[in-house]
Amino acid sequence: xxxxxxxxxxxxxVTAAPETPLLYVLRNDLELNGPKFGCGLGQCGACAAIVxxxxxxxxxxxxxxxxxxxxxxxxxxxxxQKPHPLQRSFIDEQAAQCGYCSNGMIMxxxxxxxxxxxxxxxxxxxxLEDQLCRCGVHNRVVRAVRRxxxxxx
Amino acid sequence: xxxxxxxxxxxxxxxxxxVASFALAPRAAFNQAPGTLPFSLRNNRRLEGxxxxxxxxxVTIFTGKAELGQGILTALAQIAAEELDVGLEKIRIVGAxxxxxPDEQYTFxxxxxxxxxxxxxxxxxxxxxxxxxxxxxxxxxxxxxLQIRVGIIASLDGKRATFWEVASADPxxxxxxxxxxxxxxxxSDYSFVGKSVNRIDLPGKLxxxxxxxxxxxxxxxxxxxxxxxxxxGAKLVSLDETAVRSLPGxxxxxxxxxxLAVAAKREEQAIAARNALASAVHWSDDAVPLPDIADxxxxxxxxxxxxxxxxxxxxxxxxxxxxxxxxxEYGRSYLSHGSIGPSCAVAWLKDGRMTVWSHTQGAFPLRGxxxxxxxxxxxxxxxxxxxxxxxxxHNGADDVALDAALVARAVTGAPVKLQWMRDDEFAxxxxxxxxxxxxxxxxASDGKIVDWSYDVWSNxxxxxxxxxxGVNLLAAWDLSTPFAKSPAxxxxxxxxxxxxxxxxxxxxxxxxxxxxxxxDAPVRNGSFRTLGSHGNIFAIESFMDELADVAGSDPLAxxxxxxxxxxxxxxxxxxxxxxxxxxxxxxxxRLGRGIAYCRYKSIGMYAAVMVDVEVDRKTGxxxxxxxxxxxxxxxxxxxxxxxxxxxGGIVQAVSLTLMEQVAFDRREITSRDWSGYPxxxxxxxxxIEIILMDxxxxxxxxxxxxxxxxxxxxANAFAHATGRRMRALPMTPKRVKASLx
Numbered sequence: 001x002x003x004x005x006x007x008x009x010x011x012x013x014v015t016a017a018p019e020t021p022l023l024y025v026l027r028n029d030l031e032l033n034g035p036k037f038g039c040g041l042g043q044c045g046a047c048a049a050i051v052x053x054x055x056x057x058x059x060x061x062x063x064x065x066x067x068x069x070x071x072x073x074x075x076x077x078x079x080x081q082k083p084h085p086l087q088r089s090f091i092d093e094q095a096a097q098c099g100y101c102s103n104g105m106i107m108x109x110x111x112x113x114x115x116x117x118x119x120x121x122x123x124x125x126x127x128l129e130d131q132l133c134r135c136g137v138h139n140r141v142v143r144a145v146r147r148x149x150x151x152x153x
Numbered sequence: 154x155x156x157x158x159x160x161x162x163x164x165x166x167x168x169x170x171x172v173a174s175f176a177l178a179p180r181a182a183f184n185q186a187p188g189t190l191p192f193s194l195r196n197n198r199r200l201e202g203x204x205x206x207x208x209x210x211x212v213t214i215f216t217g218k219a220e221l222g223q224g225i226l227t228a229l230a231q232i233a234a235e236e237l238d239v240g241l242e243k244i245r246i247v248g249a250x251x252x253x254x255p256d257e258q259y260t261f262x263x264x265x266x267x268x269x270x271x272x273x274x275x276x277x278x279x280x281x282x283x284x285x286x287x288x289x290x291x292x293x294x295x296x297x298x299l300q301i302r303v304g305i306i307a308s309l310d311g312k313r314a315t316f317w318e319v320a321s322a323d324p325x326x327x328x329x330x331x332x333x334x335x336x337x338x339x340x341s342d343y344s345f346v347g348k349s350v351n352r353i354d355l356p357g358k359l360x361x362x363x364x365x366x367x368x369x370x371x372x373x374x375x376x377x378x379x380x381x382x383x384x385x386g387a388k389l390v391s392l393d394e395t396a397v398r399s400l401p402g403x404x405x406x407x408x409x410x411x412x413l414a415v416a417a418k419r420e421e422q423a424i425a426a427r428n429a430l431a432s433a434v435h436w437s438d439d440a441v442p443l444p445d446i447a448d449x450x451x452x453x454x455x456x457x458x459x460x461x462x463x464x465x466x467x468x469x470x471x472x473x474x475x476x477x478x479x480x481x482e483y484g485r486s487y488l489s490h491g492s493i494g495p496s497c498a499v500a501w502l503k504d505g506r507m508t509v510w511s512h513t514q515g516a517f518p519l520r521g522x523x524x525x526x527x528x529x530x531x532x533x534x535x536x537x538x539x540x541x542x543x544x545x546x547h548n549g550a551d552d553v554a555l556d557a558a559l560v561a562r563a564v565t566g567a568p569v570k571l572q573w574m575r576d577d578e579f580a581x582x583x584x585x586x587x588x589x590x591x592x593x594x595x596x597a598s599d600g601k602i603v604d605w606s607y608d609v610w611s612n613x614x615x616x617x618x619x620x621x622x623g624v625n626l627l628a629a630w631d632l633s634t635p636f637a638k639s640p641a642x643x644x645x646x647x648x649x650x651x652x653x654x655x656x657x658x659x660x661x662x663x664x665x666x667x668x669x670x671x672x673d674a675p676v677r678n679g680s681f682r683t684l685g686s687h688g689n690i691f692a693i694e695s696f697m698d699e700l701a702d703v704a705g706s707d708p709l710a711x712x713x714x715x716x717x718x719x720x721x722x723x724x725x726x727x728x729x730x731x732x733x734x735x736x737x738x739x740x741x742x743r744l745g746r747g748i749a750y751c752r753y754k755s756i757g758m759y760a761a762v763m764v765d766v767e768v769d770r771k772t773g774x775x776x777x778x779x780x781x782x783x784x785x786x787x788x789x790x791x792x793x794x795x796x797x798x799x800x801g802g803i804v805q806a807v808s809l810t811l812m813e814q815v816a817f818d819r820r821e822i823t824s825r826d827w828s829g830y831p832x833x834x835x836x837x838x839x840x841i842e843i844i845l846m847d848x849x850x851x852x853x854x855x856x857x858x859x860x861x862x863x864x865x866x867x868a869n870a871f872a873h874a875t876g877r878r879m880r881a882l883p884m885t886p887k888r889v890k891a892s893l894x
Contacts, residue, residue: 016419017401024421033368034361036542038493039575040424043827046493075361087359094351094793097801098222098543099358100365100494125835132827134493135222135543136804137797138838 003063007032008076018064022056023047025063026073034074034103038132045104045131049073055111074103077110085151086110086144095144097135104131109145118149190333191271193217197255198330203276204233206320206327210304211243214273217257218265219249219514220354222543223856224794225265227352231790232270235345236277236337239304239316241353249516249538252508259515259617261546261680262648263757263854266790270852275333282335287326288319340788340849349793354540366510366539369499371568375404377416377560378427378574379628380434381581384821385441385677389413392434400426407563410633414560416569427574440820443675450484450589450881453610458669463646464656467663473603476595479703483592483692484881486814488585488681489830494542496549496582497572500561507534507561511554512541518619519551523558526629526636545805547679549573549582551618552627559628576825581627583679584815586612586671588651588688592696600704602715605664607693611651612674613641614684641670647755654686654861657693658752659715676817682805686753686861691810691882694749694865698872707736708748708869718752720785720846724761725750727783727844732763743768745874749865753858759785759846760858762803764839764866768874770893773886775871777807777839780863785846787853795855796843802859803841808833810864812883 003014007030014029021040026032026049035058038046042057049058052069078084083091086106096102105128112119112127119127124145125138133141190198197203197217205213214233220226230244247254257269281301288306289296291314300307307313320326340346358364382389389411397406397415402422407414415430417423444452499510507527513519516536524534536554544550557571573581588611595604616639618625623639630638644650652668681687701711709729716722725748728734734748745768750761761783767776780803789795812831816824824830864882872878877892 020421028420033363041826080356080360083360090359091356096355100542102359128835134491136801138835
């Protein structure tokens, strides 16, 4: 089946089965590396992207169900040369070790800051509760989100 | 790697790290050397095997160590920049790669700064010395009349040349065996080493640059998945693959004995075919009887074992009879590495050569085991390290490399990317083995320990590829002509295996420590961060508190009374001062504070930790609001990088202690996703304060040593709060409630 999806502001034609999880379209057809395969079960958050303004597990949502919703991935926030304040803050706080979960952390934080530009530490932790990190950089992530909120002011 | 695929250049630019190499001739430029050289130089003598000056005025550093998310490539680049006197931005660093880098075996045991760092320091000092001498000849001056500043050599009379200009005059200048005669800089002259430097690989990883083996895209690449049996021991009885072969995109169904995999053009097609194949295969009812998880400690002690005394002193004297004898038993469950990204590899059989891109911890040992299984000479197999998700030890990285290679062999010519699914990783990767510990000690009337007897039971924590007597790769055991598993190695103290840190650091006039290496391994075993140290320090440091209690001593004072090493005493005192330790303060049933000490591997970093707990007696939930750690890691290369590692170990330890255990019934692993194997989440993570001791001693690795004492201090804090002691990990709410009732 042929579909048109809008990712990071660009429209793309994609041919894949309707039940294809969006994750594989983003990674393999569009060659985006931000969303990662972590569990395929919606449990860990490594695959997160923003779909229709909502934080979305791309391993669960199918291509067919995306419809006309606009998709933003990690790549849509900023670039190596011009990082988004969240990406800048994650670098400044060195808020990663392996970095595999960072995509989900940053995307979840983006959705949080869009809704609440000045969150408390507790609000940040609650917003990130369903994002799993195994390296143990949680405290640095909280500091990075707080710093990004400051930067945006 | 061409056209559509990700170019090597793109990788390089995005990461500041040269991570991928695709068409380099194998090199065998490494000779033997005498034993006085830094460890890693002994089998890798050639200077050009470590350092190369590039035409674009950069320096390429080759290390045999791998970036596992611990930031090692950044720390090694700092060391090279320091000794060479070039800017950090000039350094490109290549991780473990059998096609072109030094063989430094494994990246494990917190040894990379010690081993690769020493080698790179010596090689860099040598390069600097050679360049200086060549420049002196060129300028007609004495080397001591030259100055080096950021890659430029200048004479007093104003002559100047860059390193690259000097080197380009003689292509053989920076080749040959390393003499290791050049004296490295004095630490007091360091300008990069000792400063917090941002990780060179993070900007790429945080903006979606291709960074991981999972991100590799090669021309014509296909996707594969494996179908594993439902349990250890089950055999493939029959398979009807006709329907699967006709599914969209399916390229091949690969079966060899009990090994089963499928490849397809698209990734989601491979996953759909995997699910279909799982329904089309019939496995035998065979099972390996698994231990009763409710009595794990007892079950482990009943397995066949080889007993070795790993530490003893004072045994010629009889045990003191006037002393008060105390004993206790402790246990730890099997642990999963829980990498966020399931293991993945890319394999490509092309023109008779097999190249495997892998997030292995040991590219060279893995290459050897792969070659054995594939029936190819080592020289025709290459393993190139590419980052994956953090591994924390021996996860499925090596196994999936063989899986991918087996599929690549079946579909010759096409590169194959194979990633395990979540349940493959949770059910089939090696686990940190369950452990049982028993301690008995005697206390004299003056409150001093006068006798100590210790036993630890566990399977080997060291079952990696590259070991003698077999092959340590999952699929190799399942082939129609199977390979045998290597027997457990014997790793002597002080490193040890299940007995790592089993010999207590305290002054004990009489002691005997026995390691019972279990010979039957019903549950697949392997290396989890710190090996046996986690269980042993949990037992020893819990027991020190129990003894202090019997002796009527304060836990901090009791430890100090048995410790002579000034660095050990210093970390304990520093942590106590920072946390505000109040001797003799009682827990109130809900709040408590615990302390523990560990010198990792007995010769590594020192750590003392204070953990605060808050116990909810109704729900059995234990919260950890605050952790304070003092760590002595010798000379610090990158303070923030070291702190990041120490913090990570603390968070992981809190998670292990409170909630982690691999679940199984008597036939199969039942914890196969994150709901079955929960880990610590944001709201549960403690605040952490780290004190790095200011030392000028040789660097000690910081990757692991914060983990063992944190578990023990948490258990001690719980006992302090409640007056009840938890001797089995994890301290789940159910167990907590049972202990409080």
